Amino acid sequence: MVSITFLLIVGIAALGFLWAWTGARKQETNARGALAARPGYHGAYVALWTGLPSALLVLSWIALQGSVIDRLILSTIDAINVATLSAGERNLVLSQIRSIAAGNLFGQPEPWLLAAGERYGRWQTLAGQALLATGFAAALGLLVFARTRLSPRFRARHAVEHVISGLILASAAAAILTTGGILLSLVFESWAFFRLVPLGEFLFGLNWEPQIAIRADQVAGEGAFGAAPVFAGTLLIAVIAMAVAAPIGLMSAIYLVEYANPHVRAVVKPVLELLAGIPTVVYGFFAILVVAPFMREIGGAVGLDVSPNSALAAGAVMGIMILPFISSISDDALAAVPQSMRDGSLAMGATKAETITRVLLPAALPGIVGGLLLAVSRAIGETMIVVMAAGLIANLTANPLEGVTTVTVQIVTLLIGDTSFDNPKTLAAFALGLVLFVATLSLNVLALRIVRKYREKYE
Numbered sequence: 001m002v003s004i005t006f007l008l009i010v011g012i013a014a015l016g017f018l019w020a021w022t023g024a025r026k027q028e029t030n031a032r033g034a035l036a037a038r039p040g041y042h043g044a045y046v047a048l049w050t051g052l053p054s055a056l057l058v059l060s061w062i063a064l065q066g067s068v069i070d071r072l073i074l075s076t077i078d079a080i081n082v083a084t085l086s087a088g089e090r091n092l093v094l095s096q097i098r099s100i101a102a103g104n105l106f107g108q109p110e111p112w113l114l115a116a117g118e119r120y121g122r123w124q125t126l127a128g129q130a131l132l133a134t135g136f137a138a139a140l141g142l143l144v145f146a147r148t149r150l151s152p153r154f155r156a157r158h159a160v161e162h163v164i165s166g167l168i169l170a171s172a173a174a175a176i177l178t179t180g181g182i183l184l185s186l187v188f189e190s191w192a193f194f195r196l197v198p199l200g201e202f203l204f205g206l207n208w209e210p211q212i213a214i215r216a217d218q219v220a221g222e223g224a225f226g227a228a229p230v231f232a233g234t235l236l237i238a239v240i241a242m243a244v245a246a247p248i249g250l251m252s253a254i255y256l257v258e259y260a261n262p263h264v265r266a267v268v269k270p271v272l273e274l275l276a277g278i279p280t281v282v283y284g285f286f287a288i289l290v291v292a293p294f295m296r297e298i299g300g301a302v303g304l305d306v307s308p309n310s311a312l313a314a315g316a317v318m319g320i321m322i323l324p325f326i327s328s329i330s331d332d333a334l335a336a337v338p339q340s341m342r343d344g345s346l347a348m349g350a351t352k353a354e355t356i357t358r359v360l361l362p363a364a365l366p367g368i369v370g371g372l373l374l375a376v377s378r379a380i381g382e383t384m385i386v387v388m389a390a391g392l393i394a395n396l397t398a399n400p401l402e403g404v405t406t407v408t409v410q411i412v413t414l415l416i417g418d419t420s421f422d423n424p425k426t427l428a429a430f431a432l433g434l435v436l437f438v439a440t441l442s443l444n445v446l447a448l449r450i451v452r453k454y455r456e457k458y459e
Contacts, residue, residue, distance in 0.1 A: 001128030001129070001131060001132055002058070002062060002128070002131070004132060005058055005131055005132050005135040005136075006055070006058065006135075008132070008135060008136055008139065009050075009051055009054045009055055009058065009135055009139045010051065012050055012051075012054075012136075012139040012140060012143055013046075013047040013048075013050040013051035013054075013139065013143075014047065015143070016043075016046040016047050016049075016050045016143040016146065016147065017043035017044065017046060017047040018043065019043075019046065019143075019147060020039075020042040020043045020045065020046040020047075020146075020147060020150055021039045021040060021042060021043030023042070023147075023150070024037075024038075024039035024042040024043070024150070025039045027152050035152050035153075036152065036153045036154060036155050036156070036157075037154065037155055037156035037157040037158075038157070041156040041157040041160050042150055042154075042156045044156070044160045045146060045150070045156040045159050045160050045163075046143065046146040046147055046150070048160060048163050049142055049143075049145070049146035050139050050142045050143045050146060051139070052163070053138065053142055054135055054138045054139040054142060057134065057135065057138050058131065058134075058135050061131050061134065062131075065127050065131070069120065069123050069124065069127060070094055072123065073094070073097060073116055073119060073120050073123070074090065074093075074094070076116070076119065077093075077112060077116055078112070079110070079112035080093075080112075093113075096109065096113055096117075097113060097116045097117050097120050098117075098120065099117075100113060100114060100116070100117025100118075100120075101117045101118070101120040101121035101124065102121075182437075183437065185430075186430055186433050186434040186437055187434065189427055189430035189431075190427070190430045190431045190433075190434040192422075192427050192430075193424060193427035193428055193430060193431045194431065196424045196427065197225045197424055197428070197431075201225060201226060202225050202226070202227050202428075202431060203227065203228070204226070204228055205224065205225060205226015205227065205228060206226050206228050206229065206396055207224040207226045207229075208224060208225065208226055208227055208228075208229050208230055208394035208410070209224040209394075210224070210225060210410075210414060210424070210425045210428050211425070225424060225428055227407075227410075227428075227431075227432065227435075228396060229394035229395060229396040229404075229405075230394050230405060230406065230407055230410050230432065231407065231435070232396055232397075232398075232404070233311065233390070233394065233395065233404030233405045233406050234380055234406040234407050234408075236311050236315070236397075236398065236400065236404055237311050237314055237315045237318060237379070237386060237390060237404065237406055238315075238376055238379040238380050239315070240311060240312060240314075240315025240316060240318075240319065240400055241315045241316075241318035241319040241321075241322060241375075241379040242319065242322075242372070242375065242376060242379065243315075243319065244315065244316050244318075244319025244320065244323075245319040245320070245322045245323045245325075245326050245375060245379075246326060246372060246375075248319075248323055248327075249323050249324075249325070249326030249327040249330060249371075249375075250326060250327075250330050250368065252268075252272060252323075252327045253326075253327050253328075253330035253331040253333075253334055254330075254334065254356060254360075256268060256269055256327075256331055257331055257334040257335050258334070258352065258356060258360070269328075269331065272323065272324055272327050272328070273324050273327075273328055274324075275320065275321065275323055275324045276321075276324040276325070278321070280321065280382065280383075280384040280385055281384050281388075283317050283318070283320070283321050283384070283385050284317075284384045284385045284387070284388030284389060285388070286317055287313050287314060287316075287317035287385055287388060287389035288313075288388045288389050291313045291316055291317055291389070292308060292309070292310065292313040292389055295310065295312055295313055295401075296308065299401065304401060305401065306401045307391075307401060307402050307403045308403075309389060309390055309391035309403040310389075310390065310400065310401050310402060310403060311390055311399075311400045311401075311402065311403065311404045312400040312401055313389045313390070314385050314386050314389040314390035315390075315400065317385055317389060318379055318382055318385050318386075319379075321378075321382070321385065322375040322378050322379055325371060325374055325375040325378060326371050326372060326375050328371075329367065329368070329370065329371025329374065330364070330367070330368045330371055332367065333364035333366075333367025333368050333370075333371070334360055334361075334364045334368075336364070336367070337359075337360050337363045337364055341359055341360070341363060342355055342359065342360070345358070345359045366450045366451065366453050367450075367451055369447075369450050370447040370448070370450040370451035371447075373443045373444070373446055373447035373450070374443070374444065374447045376443055377440040377443045377444055377447075380406075380407070380408075380436065380439060380440055380443075381408060381436065381440055382406075382408065383406070383408040383409055383411075383412060386405065386406045386408070386409050387409050387412070390403055390404055390405065390406070390409075391403030391404065391405060392405050392409060392410075392413060393405060394410070407432045407433075407435065407436045408436065410428075410429070410432055411429045411432050411433055411436075414426060414428055414429040414432075415429050
């Protein structure tokens with residue numbers, strides 16, 4: 001019913017556009033003076049006035065419908081005293097009622113549950129029909145209202161631009177509020193964690209064993225939350241990834257900008273950028289099935305003991321994954337250097353290599369560094385490749401041939417299985433997430449500042 005309501009609103013808005021546009025075209029043809037706005041703006045004004053408020057009304061209805069029906073259903077149950085139930089017990093009762101309403105019967109439900117489920121289904125149907133009628137009436141009323149406001153001297157363009165500006169502002173505000181909400185949730189849960197585990201122990205402790213008993217019947221360790229090995233593993237894999245991606249990406253960008261002819265560039269650049277579209281799980285398969293065995297064979301041939309899950313394999317494959325970030329951004333930065341700088345350098349007698357190393361790279365350095373920092377942020381946040389190729393054990397080592405783990409992998413492992421949000425094991429995931437958020441946000445801000453400085457330099 002919700003889909004039908006939205007389709008109905010879209011259809012009425014489209015009809016409103018055609019109605020207003022057709023009327024404006026006739027007025028433009030018949031009137032001696034020109035309209036204050038083009039016919040398209042008249043149509044857009046009516047369509048926006050018809051569609052947006054109606055859609056907001058429907059969304060608000062959907063947001064409130066579930067909780068209203070739940071309260072009404074609970075108020076009609078006489079077989080049990082709902083007021084004495086805990087929040088969890090009320091949710092369980094509501095879940096059973098919804099299952100019955102959906103036709104999913106498990107066992108032999110009690111008669112009062114069957115009756116409540118029947119009422120719930122009937123009320124859901126009535127609410128859907130009321131939503132359809134309300135959406136239709138609102139869209140129709142708004143269509144008539146907006147159409148009556150149109151006249152030859154009506155400045156529809158200004159009104160449409162105001163609405164578009166409001167939508168853009170709302171979108172930006174939603175993005176900012178979402179970021180703020182994520183940060184607040186991380187800070188709140190992390191504060192709860194640091195009330196149980198000291199901040200110094202978390203940041204500088206050398207033992208990471210977060211497995212503790214959640215239930216009384218579980219057998220587990222007491223838990224140690226020194227995250228230094230996790231941070232070290234994250235840094236080690238990121239460094240390996242950047243050691244692979246930075247030189248290859250930068251050299252490929254130089255080749256594409258300065259040496260490749262247009263036909264080669266038209267083929268090679270899209271192929272490089274395709275690497276960014278490959279799912280990370282595919283990279284993980286590549287790392288564990290191809291790269292890791294290859295490195296073990298090479299290591300065995302020269303007498304080195306390479307772990308089956310090594311930071312080197314994970315970092316190398318991660319470097320291939322982030323290669324398009326560096327290549328594409330460096331390509332844009334190098335291409336943005338004015339041609340006059342190249343011509344001036346060559347006119348002074350410099351070779352092409354000297355022009356690249358002493359003119360182009362210094363001029364494009366802020367943009368290139370911005371791309372590198374964005375790639376580092378991507379490498380730090382990667383999870384799947386590390387899970388499949390590097391392992392899960394927090395190992396404080398600088399040896400790339402051994403297995404390590406990263407922050408994102410530990411967040412995943414901490415939140416899998418039995419979870420209770422009032423013990424250090426689960427809360428530690430939020431503390432790790434807060435550290436990861438601060439690290440990646442800092443890198444992104446630094447990258448954006450460098451890129452902005454780079455752009456201003458040539459304006």
